[in-house]
Amino acid sequence: MKRLPPLLFWFAVILFITMIGVIGFMLVEDFNFFDALYMTVITITTIGYGEVKPLSLAGRMFNICFIITSFATFTYALARLTRYIASGEMQLYFKNRKLMLSLNHLNGHVIICGFGRNGQQAGQTLKAHKVDFVAIDHTEGNIDDYVAHDPHLLYLKGDATNDEVLKKAGIERAQSLICALPTDADNVFVVLSARSLNPSIHIISRASHASSVAKLKKAGANNVIMPDKIGGTHMATLVSKPDVVEFIDYLSGEEGESINIESVAYDKLPPEIRDASLKAIMDWKKTGVNCIGIKHKNGKFLINPPDDTVVSEGMKVFVLGTRIQIHKMKHNVGEE
Numbered sequence: 287m288k289r290l291p292p293l294l295f296w297f298a299v300i301l302f303i304t305m306i307g308v309i310g311f312m313l314v315e316d317f318n319f320f321d322a323l324y325m326t327v328i329t330i331t332t333i334g335y336g337e338v339k340p341l342s343l344a345g346r347m348f349n350i351c352f353i354i355t356s357f358a359t360f361t362y363a364l365a366r367l368t369r370y371i372a373s374g375e376m377q378l379y380f381k382n383r384k385l386m387l388s389l390n391h392l393n394g395h396v397i398i399c400g401f402g403r404n405g406q407q408a409g410q411t412l413k414a415h416k417v418d419f420v421a422i423d424h425t426e427g428n429i430d431d432y433v434a435h436d437p438h439l440l441y442l443k444g445d446a447t448n449d450e451v452l453k454k455a456g457i458e459r460a461q462s463l464i465c466a467l468p469t470d471a472d473n474v475f476v477v478l479s480a481r482s483l484n485p486s487i488h489i490i491s492r493a494s495h496a497s498s499v500a501k502l503k504k505a506g507a508n509n510v511i512m513p514d515k516i517g518g519t520h521m522a523t524l525v526s527k528p529d530v531v532e533f534i535d536y537l538s539g540e541e542g543e544s545i546n547i548e549s550v551a552y553d554k555l556p557p558e559i560r561d562a563s564l565k566a567i568m569d570w571k572k573t574g575v576n577c578i579g580i581k582h583k584n585g586k587f588l589i590n591p592p593d594d595t596v597v598s599e600g601m602k603v604f605v606l607g608t609r610i611q612i613h614k615m616k617h618n619v620g621e622e
Contacts, residue, residue: 296367303330303356303363310352315345329353330360388440392418393459399446399476400467401428404492404513408464409439415546420455422446447475449483457483465491465507470498474505481506546612547578549602554619565593567603573614575607 307326311317317325321338328335329352341349396412398405401423409432412419421441423429429441444451446467457463463480465473473491480489491507493499499510523531552560559570568577580588583600597603605615 296363299363300360300367303360307352307356310348311345314348315339315341330356332357389420389442389454389456392420392440392456394461395419395456395459396462396464397422397452397455397457397460397480398464398466399423399473400465401425401432401441402466402468405464405466406432408466420460422451422455447472447479449479452476452479452483457487460484460487462488462490465489467492468494470494470502474498474501477502477505477507546609547604547606548575548612548616549581549604550615550619551602552597552599555597556619561596561598563593564591564595564597564603567597568593571618573607573618574611575605575615577603578606579604 304323304326307329308319308322311322311325312319315322317338325338327333329349395418398408398412398419398421401409401421402425405421405423406428409419409421413436419440421429421432421439422444423441424443424445426443429439429443433439433441442451442455444454446452446465457480463476465476465480467473467476470493473493477489477491480487489507490509490511491502493502493510493512494514496512499512502510520531555567556570559567564577564580568575577591578589580591580595580597581602581604582588583598588595605612607615
């Protein structure tokens with residue numbers, strides 16, 4: 287059985303004591319409900335107002351037993367309830383309840399395990415592209431720092447290696463999971479758990495050591511990222527091709543407000559343009575986006591494909607355009 291929240295528990299205790307008094311006075315003294323309630327309240331609160339009518343011997347015996355058994359319990363329950371409200375625990379309870387209700391309604395979202403520097407950067411990028419995500423971290427400082435400037439963050443304070451925490455984050459309904467925990471061993475454990483809980487989820491994991499890449503892929507990660515390696519390559523490329531890298535950063539980062547790159551899978555295309563040429567697909571309800579590449583079923587990419595390329599099952603089309611153009615295109619194919 288689920289444990290009652292403290293607020294409901296102490297209310298239930300007070301209500302139970304009150305019900306005992308009301309039922310007792312109604313049975314022993316034949317009081318009506320209101321008179322029995324009045325006698326119960328003045329008895330357990332020790333206010334000392336006059337009795338509704340003189341009590342019989344049986345009524346006095348019941349009242350003595352009721353005072354002895356209920357006063358201490360009622361006082362303690364009232365004190366605990368007052369403390370619960372005054373200390374802010376009630377506000378925290380309703381806040382957590384609101385978070386859990388929001389999590390239960392999520393579908394097709396992203397889960398970020400580990401909300402340090404890498405996790406927060408991933409969260410900012412997802413937010414810029416309007417992708418729902420849930421952050422999981424057991425370090426309160428990481429969550430609190432982010433919530434300070436984004437109070438709408440959906441998060442869970444807990445250990446991402448715990449299956450129950452992943453289930454609370456909606457792992458069965460999530461489309462992707464990002465493992466950004468500081469240690470490779472923890473990332474391997476999360477990848478294994480996530481893959482067993484949701485076999486179809488797309489998993490991206492970070493790795494600190496090259497030796498961990500193969501282990502993470504064996505555990506079930508679709509992609510493994512080494513932040514240090516990427517950072518070094520990025521800095522070196524900025525030296526040799528600064529304009530190109532800055533342009534790519536503009537497209538893929540938060541600054542790319544007006545430009546976006548999107549992929550459209552074959553099964554998302556309307557039936558009338560499936561197995562058609564690329565030109566026919568791009569001309570269908572034209573929105574101004576441009577095709578910059580195609581991914582074949584075998585995983586190979588074709589950059590700037592010719593117009594007569596036939597888009598068949600298992601392929602994906604990559605398009606470039608403004609955010610408005612991309613939105614119109616996704617609306618045309620029924621993704622929004």
